[in-house]
Structures are given as C-alpha cells and as structure tokens.
Amino acid sequence: MDVSQYLDIFIDETNEHIQALSDNIMALEQEPENKDTINEIFRAAHSLKGMAGTMGFKRMQHLTHDMENVFSEVRNDTVKVDSNLIDILFKCLDAVEGYLENVKATSDEGTEDNAALIKMLNDVLEGNGGDSPAADSSDAGGSEAEAQESDSAEGSDDPNGKNHFLALKLDEESIGKLRGAVEDEGLKLYGMTVHIQKECLLKAARAFLVFKALEDYGEILVYDPSSQDIEDEKFDLGFSVIFASNSDDTEAIKTSVLAVSEIESVDLALVSVEQYEKAAEEAKAEPEHKVEPVAAPAAAAPASPAPAPAAKSAAPAAAKKTANKPVTTRTVRVDLEKLDALMNQVSELIIAKNSLVSISSADNGSGNLDTQSWQSQIEYLERITTNLHESVMKVRMVPIENTVNKFPRMIRDLSRKLGKPMNLVMTGEETELDRTVVDQLGDPLQHLLRNSADHGIESPEERKAAGKPEEGTIFLNAFQEGNNVIIQVGDDGGGINTEKVKEKAVERGIVSPEEAENLTQKEIIDFLFMPSFSMAKTVTDISGRGVGLDVVKSNIEALGGNVEVKSTLGQGSTFTVRLPLTLAIIQALMVEIRDEKYAIALGSIQNIEDISIDEIKYVEAKEVIHLRGNVIPIVRLDQLLDFEPQDEEPSNLTVVVVKKGDLQAGLVVDNLIGQQEIVIKSLGKVIDNNKIISGATILGDGEVAMIIDVNALM
Amino acid sequence: MAAELETLDEERIQYIVVKIGSEQYGLDISVVDNIVRMQKITRVPKAPSYYPGVINLRGEVVPVMSARLKMGLDEDEITKNTRIIILRLELQGLVGILVDEVKEVITLGESEIDRSNQSSQNKDATYINGIGKSGDSLVSIFDINAIIDEVAV
Structure with missing residues (x-):
C-alpha cells in the first residue's frame, strides 16, 4: 500500500507525540502517581505505535509497542516509576x-533493531509480571454482541464465538457486492473470524494488520463490526470479515493472518452469496447491520489488492489523532483567530477605499474637495494599515515554546550525566517571535543552557559548602520589551571567575599581563565570546571544546540580536539574549540632522528632552546629562555620523533618550520630524559592514533615510 | 596572440562602453541590470569612501559606488551625462556604479581583447582584465569581480 502521501503527516505527528511523551515522562518523574499524565503518555505511545504500524515501519512499531506495554503496566500500577525506568x-x-x-x-x-532497549523494556515487564487485563472496550463489544442476537442455526451469535462469520446478517448492498465479486469477477468468497488474544492491548492495530495481510489476497467486502468500529476498537476479542479472493490456498491465507502477533486463532471457510441471502431473508425484521461502504464498487476494483479501502482507513486514523491534539504551531498552522482578525481588517480596508472613492466622486467637477472628511478617511486608512501590518506580523509569529520545550529533558539528562542535581525553571514560553527567528533560536539557547549546566552549576559538595541548596537552578525567562524579545538564560552557580578568564587570556597571549590589569569586567567576559576560548579544564562532550559562546554570539547577531552577560562570582551568571520582534516593518521616529533624515526605532526610545546647553556635565571627559536622578551619556549624532561641526552651537539641544535594557543614552539631533511606520530595507551586501546603521528605509517622497541602530551605540 | 588559437565561432560578448575620466571602459552586458539617470544619492555614514551612498531604485535600496574614487581618480563631477549603471551580481545583489557617460554597446570576441597587460604598472590595472579595440579607440574591460568584490567579503 502506498503510504508516501502520509509521510509528512507521519513525521509531523510523530514529532508531536515524541515531544508529548518527553514532556509527560518528565512530569511523571516528578509525580509518579499522576494518573492523568500516565494516561496521556499511554495515549501518545499508542498513537505513535499505531502510526508506525500504518506506515509499515515494523522496527519502530515493535519498539513503541514494547514501550506501550510498559506504560500499560504503569497505568495498572504493576510497575513502579523510578528514575531507572x-x-x-x-x-x-x-x-x-x-x-x-x-x-x-x-x-x-533504517535497520537498527534496538534489541537491547527492547530487552530492557521486557525485563521491566517481566520483573513485574505481565498480566494485563483486557482493555476497557470489552463492555462496548459485549453490548454490541447482544444487539446482534439472531436465531441463525449455523455459527455462533457471539462475535467472539467460533465461525461467527457464518452468522453475519448482511444488507442488500453488501450481498450485491458479494454477488458482484463472484459473478462479475469470478472470485471466491471467504468468511473469516479472527480471535485476538485476551492480553492484547491494541486490538485495533491487530485488526488493521490482519486487514493488511488480507489485502495481499483480495479485497475485504464485509466487515463485522463495521471497519470504523474496529478501528475505534469497539469490539471484544473477535471480528469477522468476508473477502473476495482469487486464491485457493486457504492455508496460506490463514498462515499470513496468524503471523500477526497476538492473534489467537482464525476461522476461515469458503462461503457463498446464497447462504447470506437466505439468512438476510430470514432475518428481515432484524435491524439492519452496519456495513462499511467500500470506496470503489467491486466491479471497478479488479482482482488486485485494493489500496483504496486501506488508504481510507489510514487517513481517518491519522485525522483522528490530530483532532485530539492541542493546536501546535508548525509551518502552515495559523491560529484561526489571527486569520479572522486579518480578514476583518481587509474588509475594513475595502470600506476605507470605498469611502475615499465616494468622496472623490462626490466632488466630481466642483473642484472643492471636502478636505475634512478626506483627512479623516486618510487617518482611518492609516489606522487600518497599521493594524493590518500588526496582524500579518502576528501570523508570522510563533511562541518560542516549540523550541524551548525540549530543554527540560536536556537538562535532566545533563544532570544525570554530570552528577549534579539541577532543575530548569522556564517562564514565558508563550512569548512570540517571528517564525524565522524562533527556528534558529534553538541552537544558541541550547549552547547557553549546556554552558550553565556544565560550567555554571557547581558540584553538590561545593554548593553545600557555599551554603546553597544542593540542587542547582537554571532558568530560562522570555519576555517582550518594546520591539525586542528578551530571553535570559542563567544559573545560580558559581558565576564567571574573571580572574581565571584574565589568566587564560594572558596565557593565550590575547592580552599582555599589563593590559589585563586595566580590563573592565565586561571586557574580560567578552573574551569568553572569542572563538576557541574555552574555560573548561577538561573537554567534555557537553561543552568545553571552545566552540560555544562565539557561535552563540554570531548566531544571535545573524538574527539581528545581541548577547550580554551579567555575572556575580559565587552567585551565578545570566546571559541575556535580545532579539528584534519583527524583521520588516517598525514604528520609527524620524529625525533630522543637518539636511539628512534618520530613523530611530520607536521601541527603543524612552523619551525626548529639550536640554539647555548648560545642563551638560562632564564625567571622565564625556558629556552627560542629569535627568530625574539618572546620569545619561550624551551621543552627538552629528559627530558620530561624520557631519561637519555646526558653526554656532544652538543654546538648546533636542535629545532623544534611548534605552537598551538598563543602559540609556541621549542622542542629540537637530530636529524632530515625527513618528512614521517604516519598512526596513537592507543596505545591500557591499556596505553592510556598518555598525551604526542597521538599514535604510524609503520615505513617502522616495527619498532614502538611514535607520540608526540604537543597540550599537551603547 | 589569442587570435591564432581561436579563429572561428568564438564567443562574442557585448560590452557597454562607459566613459570615466578621459578613458573608456567596457562592462560585460550580462551583469548589467539597468542604466539610470543620476538621482539623489543618500549618504551612508561610515561606508567606504568610494561608496557615495544609496539610491532608491523602484523601492529597493541600492548601494552606489563611484568608479572614479575606487580607481583613485578625482571625485565625480555630476553632469547631465552622468549615469548610474546598475549591476545585478550573484553574490552582492544589486550594485550601482557611477560613470561619467554611457557611450555605446560594442561586441567583442576574445580575439579582439588584449589580455596581456595584467601586470601593467597602471594603478587601476587591478580592476581591468583586458583591453579591447573598438574602431580606433581602446576600451578597458572591467573585471567586475575585482572592482566590486573587495568590500563584499
């Protein structure tokens, strides 16, 4: 059967299930008794196995099957959850x-059997006895059996009974189908009742495999219970089918069905249309039996194995699994609300356009435009385009959750590997960022976390001696600040020992011992971001090869962000990653310096001040202003941007106060133009080596204005 | 000379002949996207000196280079003949080159280009990779990669 068309779905969903399993197993470790978690795990494992089976990935199915068995025992309280498990x-x-x-x-x-793992799983099972009661669906099966009571002499009424297929009640459509197969195609009809072992947990999957095996021989025409019910596991321990085949080899058919694991026995015999016709007539008063309508009429499906019903049964199975999963964000999934908002705004846009059209046509000929309503419509239009932009941006935004939710598992593994108890605390996983940024955030964050786990957190003994709790804490906080998203990764470990870093830098000949003495803490910490500068005494496979922080830095910078470090010896360090919220359009303040226009992102502007020249003070020969208790350094943009100095300095300066985290700076500009929404354009690769200018934008009159990168100024 | 080696069916390439200072230069037409009239160039602070700035080319911001400054000649004199040749390059994207005048388009075969002067003492020789003959005048063929690539690394 061709399953390639489901491959994408399979990959997507398997990923989701693996993530769900990982999350829940983590949770289980914390609360081994939580039934909800266990059920959740069981469901995910079950789905995983079902999907692997559907796709014909036998090894994967085998492994997940054994995992599922273990989960089932956990659910039944026969296996205790411990860290070994x-x-x-x-x-x-x-x-x-x-x-x-x-x-x-x-x-x-692939060909990896993972026999060792499977053995481990089985050991877990055996250590606790493998008596698993039949799944909870037995009630449903039972009631169905009652509903099917009949007075047929042949065969058993009980769907679990021997040769139940003989007792099937068929409606006319099914009989017609059977007749078609026999008369038009000359196929033989077989009735089959399959009995599944009592211990079997995944009866639906077994049934599915049986159907798959039968497809090699012919086409299944009648299912009892209906194929939907079988798929939903709404049957007890047996089910029956009637299928058409051109094969005579009953033994071969039987063997191939029995080859499916956990099948207890198979009853198989040739049947004729007539016997069912008779039974149907006798039982006319009986309620009509549910029969799966087969996609292709028998005449259209010749003797070849029928892929259509198989594909059909696979598709709803996959669809069902999506339905009960929480909506997760992937390539094409956009929250419907966001799209609705977008749609609303587009309709508003149309209304605004129509208003403008009606204003301009109302004034047709007269020449005097109703300037006031014109103006108000323009404002309306402006508001809509701004909202529209926001909505489109939101469509591109995804929560960082998808990237960070694998970290708790990673820290747990590291904790065991390094023999250091530690705990990851994450906040703000719902913080949203542009999809392209989120996708590339994983590696740098992972580096930082590993770094914290390996270098940051001390050994339990050291921690005890320092009066800290033995369990180290690593945290990852994400939040939005203006037009930026801040992600802080840190730990309550030993902090960066700047003296050691300094020694190392001198040792490596990066600075002379004399120079080293005058370095600020920040300059010393910056060494850590240099390529192949590792502080680890020994190279571990976790970190310490010196490819780490420099990669983090370049990755983050490639995304238009930056990294900062704060560290207190003995108390831990915090890496702060700052990323732009959006990549394309921003709100900006347009300013003028001499005759040139510049844009400053509104998100980083704190306030605008008019300062008298006398208020400028000097600290370490640098200009500063004292503003509401803050000392803010002054940046003369005209000097920075290589303008000729003004002949006469004005007595008042317009200062745009910008902030980056805790840092502030006052940018001196000549004139303020106003707030504007600007589209960020790259300067092209040839002059991209410009730190102060982050890009350019095209103004309404076609002129180009440079965008000042506030972050680079501080 | 190459003429003896290749006589028939040699590849003929079209060049746009531009005037920069007193000399004529040829640009392989396959990399030329467009030729636009002089327009307002917005200065980019801290850009290399031979990049006077960027222009707005139909909504795209395109850096413009001064060929004169790049080759160590005097600053451009903007006249009504001044043009900006927009090159579309694989690595660098769109780049404009400021030239004094666009003369004509010529077609040259490899045999008509003298490649022997690469080691010339001439200061701008590093940016040209041959000299072609068009009528009785000489046209230096720009090595596009050499003239643009330097900053793009």
Missing part, C-alpha cells in the same frame, strides 16, 4: 527519534 524510556524515545530521522532522510526506518 525513566532513563530507559528516554533512551527509547531517543531511539524512536532515530527512526524518525531515518524516515525523514530516506523514507525508511
């Missing part, structure tokens, strides 16, 4: 991920 489960998850990687790369699961 959690470890095994995580290893299994990694293996499943490995399969998935193979699938992504080659559309095949």
